[in-house]
Amino acid sequence: MIELLLRVDRGLARLEGWAVTLLVTAMVVVALCQVVARNLGSTSLPAGDILLRHAVLWVGFLGAALATQQGRHIHMDVAARLLPAALRGGVARLFHLVSAAICLLLARAAYRFLLLDYEGGGYLAAGIPAWMAEVVLPVAFVLVAFHFTVKAVVGGAATPSRGPGAVGAGEVTARVERSR
């Protein structure tokens, strides 16, 4: 059972990873085209900017799901250092569960928001209905909740995230270590 959960967890993370990669690639290309078009042709796709900003929303929230699976969410650990080691695992599991619950509530809120726009029938740009762009919010919150639930069930080490500004910190250290 736990093995299956972990497999689904990793499979979803892989999908999220590919979706993010594709979206970022498209973003770089479209954003660059916009700059070139604006400066050379003094025109640009008016829909381009709107689509780009929504792509950021998608990338960000799928990235957040991925961050959950990797245990990388930003958190404070001022007081956690004071906890006796024996308690830390239990507290971490409890917090995973609480996070999952909050995410489900947020997913429900996002779904209600989506329904409002679905019934309203507005359009985003280029003939795309607004609700389609918003689908990512409830979906991502459910994904985040799922990853947290798996962590709560499986347990394991508390998140090693160092939080602040750690752009690719893991990646960078790994590479520096390798190149030494």
Next chain:
Amino acid sequence: MITLAALALVVAALFGLPLFAVIGGAALLCFYSAGIDSAAVIVETYRLTASSGLIAIPLFVLAGVVLAASQAPRRLLRAFNAILGWMPGGLAVVALVSCAFFTAFTGGSGVTILALGCLLYPMLRQEGYGERFSLGLLTSSGSLGLLLPPSLPIILYGIVAQTSIDALFLAGILPALFHLLINSSYAMAKGAAFHVLRTPFSGRELALSVRGAAWDLPLPGLIIAGIYSGLTTASEAAAVVAAYVLFVELVVYRDLSLVRDIPGLMREGMVLVGTILIILGCALGLTSYLVDAQVPMRILDLIRGLIHSRLVFLLWLNLFLLAVGSMMDIFSAIMVVVPLVLPIAESFGVHPVHLGIIFLANLEAGYSTPPVGINLFIACSRFNKPLLTLYRACLPFLALLFLWLLGITYLPDLSLWLPRLALGVR
């Protein structure tokens, strides 16, 4: 019941509940207690897509992770060493400049300590710099690049405070150079005191290393010149820089492989973007409630009764932000604290662009402030030194940092002169 739940959230936050869950939970709680449909939280989250600076976040982060994973840090270090290394205290100044460059592109000091610290620490020690000086220098100098474009916290401040990112980018330049000047002077004095061997200047090495880093070195200039001349906005500069960095590392230097490295780096970067955006999305919900409930106005009334002058207000702001900076990471602090402090600061006549610079500088100084500044912990594990050693190592640098903070807080022109000159910011 509501109060109890709110209290539980705060306690859980201190013990490590992820901040987005704390903030999102608090937002849900507020709207629930006010009898408003929870969809209102998401209405605010979705407002993210109305922000024109938003696109700059993933693009600059992408540029940062690609740059960090490439050989660019080594090339730059070599070039800076050839340019500056012959001066008294040369290597220490090189360390400062490299850290500034690197932090500006990666958006925070933690990764600078991790990536550059292990390259620079042995070099410094080998040339004869003291242990405590070297540790203090590397631990505290992550803050140097934070105010230089395209630093991520500046962009985030611009989005949250709805202030021009272009103006903020220009505003940070002089304060950052001021900081560099202070620390370099100290480093030169220490270099002389340690009787460090001076490397002779070599024209050949200069030419070689600069040619080697010829494609990396123009990066900051590319951004600043684009914005200063009005050719590009910050978001457009982000697109150009991301494409430029990918082109340089993949095609010119071939440090990275498109198939083997780039997808992983994109995921890596977007995980960071995700951890920030999900907090931002939740924080927008919470702060919109707090603003509707007139919370900043109430705090303002309270403060108005106690503080009457701008100077005293700024002093308290400094202390408050240092405390926040040593407890929270800079991104969450910006997202939660800025909306509350901004109206108060404006009523005391502080310019939003100047406030941004004060904000970032204080939070970053908080990172190196004992007892709980995060830089200290990162350096502690990176250099394998006891925490107390690092506290003592950072003290002289903290003194300089506080001096600098006072300077940028009480001399608004230092921040506002460039944006006024180039963009006509009032």
